[in-house]
Amino acid sequence: MAVARLGGYAVTKGIELLRGLMDQGLVVFTTEDAEKMAKVLGIGRGHSLKLLHELRDGQWIRRIRRGLYHIDTGMLGLTTIHPFVVATHLVRPSAISHWSALNFHGFTEQVPLTVTATTPKKVVTPSMRETDTRRKSRHTWKIGMTEYEYVSVKHDHYFGLEDIWLDEHFRVSMTDKERTILDCFAFPRMFGGIQWVLSTLEEVIDRIDTEKLVAYAKRYGRVSIMKRLGWALESLGVPRVTLAPLRRIKSSAFYELDRMRVKRGVYDHDWMIVDNLAQRIIS
Numbered sequence: 001m002a003v004a005r006l007g008g009y010a011v012t013k014g015i016e017l018l019r020g021l022m023d024q025g026l027v028v029f030t031t032e033d034a035e036k037m038a039k040v041l042g043i044g045r046g047h048s049l050k051l052l053h054e055l056r057d058g059q060w061i062r063r064i065r066r067g068l069y070h071i072d073t074g075m076l077g078l079t080t081i082h083p084f085v086v087a088t089h090l091v092r093p094s095a096i097s098h099w100s101a102l103n104f105h106g107f108t109e110q111v112p113l114t115v116t117a118t119t120p121k122k123v124v125t126p127s128m129r130e131t132d133t134r135r136k137s138r139h140t141w142k143i144g145m146t147e148y149e150y151v152s153v154k155h156d157h158y159f160g161l162e163d164i165w166l167d168e169h170f171r172v173s174m175t176d177k178e179r180t181i182l183d184c185f186a187f188p189r190m191f192g193g194i195q196w197v198l199s200t201l202e203e204v205i206d207r208i209d210t211e212k213l214v215a216y217a218k219r220y221g222r223v224s225i226m227k228r229l230g231w232a233l234e235s236l237g238v239p240r241v242t243l244a245p246l247r248r249i250k251s252s253a254f255y256e257l258d259r260m261r262v263k264r265g266v267y268d269h270d271w272m273i274v275d276n277l278a279q280r281i282i283s
Contacts, residue, residue: 028070028089094119095173101180114147120158123150178213224255231271
């Protein structure tokens with residue numbers, strides 16, 4: 001760490017600023033975060049920006065992207081910043097979700113190559129600014145060797161989150177077990193299709209709170225998701241009383257289990273579901 005690049009005053013004020021940010025858990029921080037902390041410490045805005053520049057030159061902080069930095073991990077006795085921390089600071093607010101949450105909760109042994117997070121904000125990644133965006137099927141943010149993907153949802157759908165401590169320094173927001181399973185039904189194509197989703201649900205059914213999952217599905221408000229989920233849970237023996245909130249939802253149309261297949265198969269009039277899978281995954 002090139003401490004010698006900073007003068008004595010800069011070292012004192014710089015460390016004071018970084019310690020203040022660290023005390024608030026802001027190991028990854030924005031320019032605005034630094035300015036707010038500087039104001040608390042009685043450091044003027046102009047000087048705080050100069051301090052950031054000098055801290056970066058002195059390798060006390062490292063730039064992630066424009067306006068976003070992380071404190072050098074050597075100050076914390078670490079070698080890297082956890083990708084989940086970077087993901088939830090690249091876009092605020094956001095929560096680790098989908099494949100990343102599935103793996104963290106132990107619902108899959110597959111280690112995702114991309115960190116996925118959910119946000120109520122519209123995200124524009126650098127790849128979206130490319131002239132020919134048709135070359136990319138997915139738009140991600142790449143920092144170092146890690147890719148970050150964001151799923152934008154409506155504000156009303158941004159729920160079912162919990163704070164997870166990754167270690168003594170870092171805490172991130174993540175979809176809880178039940179919301180992670182709900183996302184599997186909301187975005188089955190992200191997980192390889194409904195057959196994989198149904199198989200995974202069968203494997204983890206004893207590790208989730210089915211009442212909470214039902215409540216989440218009702219709050220999400222999509223009839224097709226409520227019906228598919230209710231059908232799947234009943235097939236796994238979840239009591240009818242637990243599923244009553246979903247069963248009471250009226251539907252004038254049938255929903256196929258697999259939206260990518262033809263609407264032909266066994267019609268379930270209780271759930272308004274067409275079991276159009278070639279083979280039943282759930283017995």
